[in-house]
Amino acid sequence: MTEKPVQEEKRVFMTGNEVCAWAAAAAQAEIMYGYPITPQNEIMHYWTRLAPKYNRDFLQTEDELSAGFTTAGGIMAGKRAFTATSGPGNILMQEPFSMAEAMRLPTVAIIQQRGGPSTATVIYSQQEVTMTSLGGNGEGLRIVYSTATHQELFDYTIKAFNTAWKYRFPTFVLADGYQAKMRESLKMYDPEAKGIKMVSTEPYVGKEGVPGVDRDPGHFRNTYNVEEELYEVLEQYIEDYDKMAPEVAEYEEIGSQDADVVVISHGVVSRAAKGAVQELQKQGYKVGYFRPITIRPLPVNEIRDIANSAKKVMVVESANGQLDRLIKEKVYGCNAEMIPFFKPGVGITTEEVESRLKELF
Amino acid sequence: MTVQPAMPMSWRRETKPHKFCPGCGHGLVLKVLGQAVDELNIQDKMVFGCDIGCSLLAWDFFNVDSIQTHHGRTTPVITGMKRANPNLIGVAYMGDGGGYAIGSQHLVSAATRNEKITVILVNNTQYGMTGGQMAPTTLPGQKTETSPYGRDVSKTGNPTLGPEMVNAITGEGAYVARGTVSKVNKLKEYIKKALENQINGNGFSFVEVLSACPTNWRTNAEKTWKFLEEEMAEYFKVGEFKVPGSREEEGQSNG
Numbered sequence: 018m019t020e021k022p023v024q025e026e027k028r029v030f031m032t033g034n035e036v037c038a039w040a041a042a043a044a045q046a047e048i049m050y051g052y053p054i055t056p057q058n059e060i061m062h063y064w065t066r067l068a069p070k071y072n073r074d075f076l077q078t079e080d081e082l083s084a085g086f087t088t089a090g091g092i093m094a095g096k097r098a099f100t101a102t103s104g105p106g107n108i109l110m111q112e113p114f115s116m117a118e119a120m121r122l123p124t125v126a127i128i129q130q131r132g133g134p135s136t137a138t139v140i141y142s143q144q145e146v147t148m149t150s151l152g153g154n155g156e157g158l159r160i161v162y163s164t165a166t167h168q169e170l171f172d173y174t175i176k177a178f179n180t181a182w183k184y185r186f187p188t189f190v191l192a193d194g195y196q197a198k199m200r201e202s203l204k205m206y207d208p209e210a211k212g213i214k215m216v217s218t219e220p221y222v223g224k225e226g227v228p229g230v231d232r233d234p235g236h237f238r239n240t241y242n243v244e245e246e247l248y249e250v251l252e253q254y255i256e257d258y259d260k261m262a263p264e265v266a267e268y269e270e271i272g273s274q275d276a277d278v279v280v281i282s283h284g285v286v287s288r289a290a291k292g293a294v295q296e297l298q299k300q301g302y303k304v305g306y307f308r309p310i311t312i313r314p315l316p317v318n319e320i321r322d323i324a325n326s327a328k329k330v331m332v333v334e335s336a337n338g339q340l341d342r343l344i345k346e347k348v349y350g351c352n353a354e355m356i357p358f359f360k361p362g363v364g365i366t367t368e369e370v371e372s373r374l375k376e377l378f
Numbered sequence: 379m380t381v382q383p384a385m386p387m388s389w390r391r392e393t394k395p396h397k398f399c400p401g402c403g404h405g406l407v408l409k410v411l412g413q414a415v416d417e418l419n420i421q422d423k424m425v426f427g428c429d430i431g432c433s434l435l436a437w438d439f440f441n442v443d444s445i446q447t448h449h450g451r452t453t454p455v456i457t458g459m460k461r462a463n464p465n466l467i468g469v470a471y472m473g474d475g476g477g478y479a480i481g482s483q484h485l486v487s488a489a490t491r492n493e494k495i496t497v498i499l500v501n502n503t504q505y506g507m508t509g510g511q512m513a514p515t516t517l518p519g520q521k522t523e524t525s526p527y528g529r530d531v532s533k534t535g536n537p538t539l540g541p542e543m544v545n546a547i548t549g550e551g552a553y554v555a556r557g558t559v560s561k562v563n564k565l566k567e568y569i570k571k572a573l574e575n576q577i578n579g580n581g582f583s584f585v586e587v588l589s590a591c592p593t594n595w596r597t598n599a600e601k602t603w604k605f606l607e608e609e610m611a612e613y614f615k616v617g618e619f620k621v622p623g624s625r626e627e628e629g630q631s632n633g
Binding site: 047048050074076078079080082083086087088089090091092093094095096098112113116220221222223224226227228229230234235236237238239240 | 388390421422423425430434437438440441442443444445446447448451454455456457458459460461462463465466483484486487
């Protein structure tokens with residue numbers, strides 16, 4: 018067996034894309050399928066450098082449709098496969114992700130959000146929240162981790178493989194161009210040395226024995242003849258998803274239970290929100306911070322508690338209310354006034370959040 | 379006692395009779411594919427991928443692991459699977475719309491990369507499942523639902539010549555042929571060679587099959603056969619375009 022990519026825990030200083038490649042390697046990912054698009058390219062660049070050293074594989078496809086569908090094929094062959102994309106590439110991948118939802122394929126995709134709509138910027142945004150969470154012609158039976166630091170990029174890329182293979186729903190690590198391109202320090206580790214057991218993979222096709230003789234053939238489909246047939250399948254999927262949701266939902270909070278005003282944010286923007294809240298708390302403001310780490314499924318009970326106890330909830334994001342819509346759906350009937358602070362496709366600073374918060378007192 | 383008609387061993391009896399229309403060519407293609415699977419003894423290794431369109435009706439046709447994918451996307455699914463586990467024998471089964479229109483970039487790119495998979499593309503000159511629209515393969519002047527006055531090549535171009543294209547873009551090791559359901563023995567030979575080419579790890583294998591769709595052609599048996607044998611075969615030349623290992627032969631005949 019080839020040696021592990023990360024053996025001893027070590028502190029490193031690297032870009033987020035490099036972190037993702039190392040994390041996938043540490044998570045024993047076996048093959049990546051990808052197509053170039055900024056700002057996720059360096060995930061492929063680092064993966065293609067690591068892969069031959071650790072007996073892993075890579076295929077550069079003709080487009081993101083193909084990258085998504087080859088990932089599905091790799092998974093059906095029983096491999097821990099993944100892909101990465103952004104913006105217009107994420108649009109194309111909604112087709113294969115829709116099939117992954119329909120066939121319960123544990124696809125793992127790292128999304129480095131860029132500006133939208135259309136080609137927009139290659140730099141940064143939080144505008145792929147709706148598409149990543151609810152894209153495709155289905156019900157959004159997906160798991161989306163939104164990371165805020167390079168340490169989380171490492172942790173949650175590893176976790177994404179385990180969540181995907183445990184529950185068999187398409188799983189995403191949602192980051193952005195800032196996280197992709199900036200350098201930051203983090204600790205890399207071998208998951209098993211930390212007691213994180215990688216969930217084992219299993220082939221859908223090509224199992225032992227002759228189909229029809231030793232075993233039933235694996236007949237995998239996403240098409241149904243009648244409404245009731247589809248409904249029965251979806252009822253089971255939705256039941257599985259709802260049962261899973263409280264087990265995978267994660268969040269981070271500071272003083273959100275007894276604050277007058279709570280800021281809700283996700284991803285890299287929550288660094289600004291956290292900084293602003295901590296500063297204002299020092300100054301005596303009754304302000305709290307809440308950040309869903311899973312934006313799908315959301316930690317619903319915690320969010321509803323806040324929306325019932327706080328007077329005001331300010332949702333801050335680099336999009337025109339994409340997280341806000343997901344939150345509002347969950348807080349229907351709660352008491353807090355919802356305050357928007359949206360800057361679509363643009364970064365948000367601590368100072369901006371701080372001054373907006375002060376206006377609410 | 380019911381008498382069962384002779385079926386390939388790799389067919390799944392529980393799903394017969396199959397779901398295709400009377401007179402459809404798919405049954406014949408899948409019959410010779412089943413026979414080839416039996417003769418090559420690859421039932422345990424083969425993964426059968428089928429597209430959207432009439433080909434999806436084959437999703438439970440064989441006692442073989444099968445994946446029904448999206449329209450045009452069978453080639454990348456089977457490619458991804460084969461890359462992940464080269465011991466499997468991947469067959470991507472599709473129609474002319476799936477292979478030459480919506481999935482043409484996948485066909486071209488898989489062929490160019492010489493993916494070690496087998497693509498079987500059934501050409502019946504129109505979109506069958508959706509009700510008979512014009513396809514890349516619709517013949518000049520042929521009437522379909524979206525070319526009701528006949529295909530006008532000045533506006534819609536000429537029919538796609540798939541094997542000719544695949545032949546032009548594949549390198550050594552590829553196998554390229556066009557068969558027809560009107561000559562099943564020859565068709566079986568081509569499909570078997572296409573599978574053997576993958577088993578031997580040579581490269582991309584592609585067989586286009588001229589097939590019949592009396593439902594959408596609105597033809598009786600006689601006219602169906604005539605269209606397949608005369609009009610289609612006139613435009614789409616049947617035969618082998620590329621056979622691995624016969625390079626010297628080709629060189630001689632060219633010289």
